[in-house]
Amino acid sequence: MKVLAAMSGGVDSAVAAARAVDAGHDVVGVHLALSRMPGTLRTGSRGCCTIEDSRDAWRACDVLGIPYYVWDFSERFKEDVVDDFIAEYAAGRTPNPCMRCNERIKFAALLEKAIALGFDAVCTGHYAKVIEDADGNRELHRAADWAKDQSYVLGVLTHEQLKHSLFPLAETPSKAEVREEAERRGLSVANKPDSHDICFIPDGDTRGWLEERIEMSEGEIVDQSGTSVGKHPGAHAFTVGQRKGLKLGRPAPDGKPRFVLEIRPKENKVVVGPEALLAVDRLRGIKISWAGLPLAEAFSGEAFECMVQVRAHADPVAARASLARVESGAGSAADELVVDLVEPLRGVAPGQTMVLYRGTRVLGQATIDSARSLDWDPAAVS
Template sequence: MRVLAAMSGGVDSAVAAARAVDAGHDVTGVHLALSRAGGTLRAGSRGCCTIEDAMDARRAADRLGIPFYVWDFSERFRDDVIEDFVAEYSAGRTPNPCMRCNERIKFAAVLEKALDLGFDAVCTGHYAILRTDESGALELHRASDNAKDQSYVLGVLTADQLAHTLFPLGDTPSKALVRAEAEARGLTVAHKPDSHDICFIPDGDTRGWLADRVGTATGDIVDRTGAVVGSHEGAHAFTVGQRRGLSLGVPAPDGKPRFVLEVRPVSNTVVVGPKEALATAEISGDRFTWTGRAPAASEFPCDVQIRAHADPVAATARLDDGVLSVRPDIPFDGVAPGQTAVLYDGTRVIGQFTVAETVSAVPVLSVAARP
């Protein structure tokens, strides 16, 4: 089988490519150039897709004896990931750029180009497992190493994409074993730090990065009754559940910390309240996909994960008139519109949707009803 190995320059993708070679596939390595900032260099474990990463990927490919290319996807990445990230924050939502990158770049644009060039599959270093059910259909499952499981960020994949994807690391019990294997193979990336944070914001200053692109504008911070309790320099800098960075001039009546409950971009207003008000009784959205076979019933039990490293929560999902809604058995702790909810059946990924609406589990007290 002709396999295109997506090589980020890290240890995971290098070992995944090596295992694809060992499996007897005709492997070609490719590194994605996602930034046109030619002088960009990696800073420790921050950032990725840099010149340094490209060179590391090339050295790994040379060691494996496979052809290697660099594909320029910088314009597509800018349009589909970076601009989407800015637009979502500007609209008061909290996006996950890794989900968008997997959905629109790595498993859409790259896979499409690979198939056009005659490749049969794309191989990546993600930690997830592909299995075949009784009917022969492919399923996406959590990785053996729960600490490294990346099935959440792969929840955007469709059945057709799964049919042309390989995840050679999914059954590996630990990342330490991957590093040991890389060292044994003579790969120089064996002990390279993992990348963290948003790759196009390597210094980690998301608020400053957004301010440069969206600008600043003074607005009010209000409590749940609408009373002004502080001010800010741009609603885009806040997300639901945030505690730090709030300039509150009026303390809470009970003296407890307050958290961001809602971001209203039209009025440039941020709503804050007590931690218990973050409890979310229901989430819903109409941008959903199924990972493999679709559920047989319009209402079904599932586990739901709302962040990459969050614990799954038992819930009931319902599809009604093109809207997928989820009611957890125990309220979620703060969900922001724009987040991705991934649905599971045990270890199997059912599908995902982008959260558009949330319902609080704590009713709002009117001004008149306040004690």
């Protein structure tokens, strides 16, 4: 099989490529240049896609004896990931750029180009597993090492994309084993720190980064009844669940801290309230996709049992989900995923991604359009 190995410059993608070579595939390495002005060096574990990462990817390919290329996807990355991130925050939502990158860059743009060039599959260093059912249909499952499992950020993959996806680290019991293998193979990235945070905000200051790109204006902070309790410098700089930095002028009647419950960019308001109201019971999702063939219940109108996960490293919780057809105006309609949680989740924000599971299998995902506590009606805020 002809395989294109996506080489980030990290240890996981290097070992994944090495295992693809060992499996007898015809492997070519490619590093994605996602910035027109990449930094020269990484800052510890912050950031990625630097010149240093590109060189590390090249060294790994040299050790493995496979061809190496750099593909410029910077314009597509800016449009589909960075600009989307800014637009989502401007709309008062909290996006997950890693989901968008996997959806639109690594398993859309990259895979499309790979197939056009005659490759059979794209290989990455993600910790996830693809399994074929009795009929040969592919399903996405959690990796053997649940602590490193990355099936959540791959929940956007479609049935067609799974046909061309290769995850050689699927059965690896621990990250330590991957590093030991890299050391044995003579790969210089064996002890390179994992990258984290948002790759295009390497200093981790998301608020400061957004303030340079979204027009901020002072507005009101109100409590859950609509009473003004303070001022803010710009609603877009806040996230649901935030406690610090509110600088409220009026304390809560019970003296307890208040948290951000909702952001209303059109009104330029931030709604705050007690911690208890961060616990949400019902999620509504849009932009739905299915990882593999969808469950039959999904289109029958029946509710189905599942587990739902709303963050990459969060524990999944039990839920009942169903599809609802919602009129969106001008005679058009769209599907909405309604998820009722068996136990409430804390501090879920619109814009986050919810991924549905059954056992280890990823069923699909949706972007959260609303997350509400059944104990509080947001309409009470005027």
